[in-house]
Amino acid sequence: MTQGQGKGFGFGLGKMKELADAFKKAQQVQEGAKKLQEELEMMEIQGEAGGGMVKVSLSGNQEPRRVEVAPEALQEGADVLSDLVLAAMKDAYNKSTATMRERMEELTSGLELPGM
Template sequence: MAGFGLPNFGQLTEAFRKAQQIQQDAQKLQEELDAMEIEGSSEDGRASIWLSGNQQPLRVKLDPSLLNEGQDTAEAAVLAALQSAYERSTATMKERMQDLTGGLDLNLPGMGG
């Protein structure tokens, strides 16, 4: 069959083995990302938001003084903290995926690039 441009059985077996290993590693990575807590804070540190490595919201902490400064100030601080947490979580996820794929550019949705 090799004469018809098909890979030999050994190559197919190796490809399947690698695919299974990547699948197992991806599952492990998913679990690790779920367990992570990534904090993002407003510039003044009075608002903090934690996301998992998979960007699931985990908790919010606001300094009581922030609430006394009015709705606009509090909302801006929460938004800044959320953006910070999201950026850190996305960067962590992208880095871990690159480690998993050996730097292959898979152009995955939500992963930039």
């Protein structure tokens, strides 16, 4: 027998257990990510501008849902209204991005993959 044979490609039993545990954790994360995706689709995150004169609603996945414009916002003129809509969209986008990031961190917290 030559040196190095019978070692199973360098994986000892301890490494195999680590690898099996890592696969189990990865599967749990994948299942959690699917559930999170469904939750994000059901969420409604609202951004606003002009003291609430313009409100934009997005899903947690940043899918546009609704835009609400108060009658007094129309009196501000097209340029101001455009700026308010853009600001409300940015606000909703930033909130949804932060929500996604927080939820993904919760999902992957404590996940320790070997070699990472």
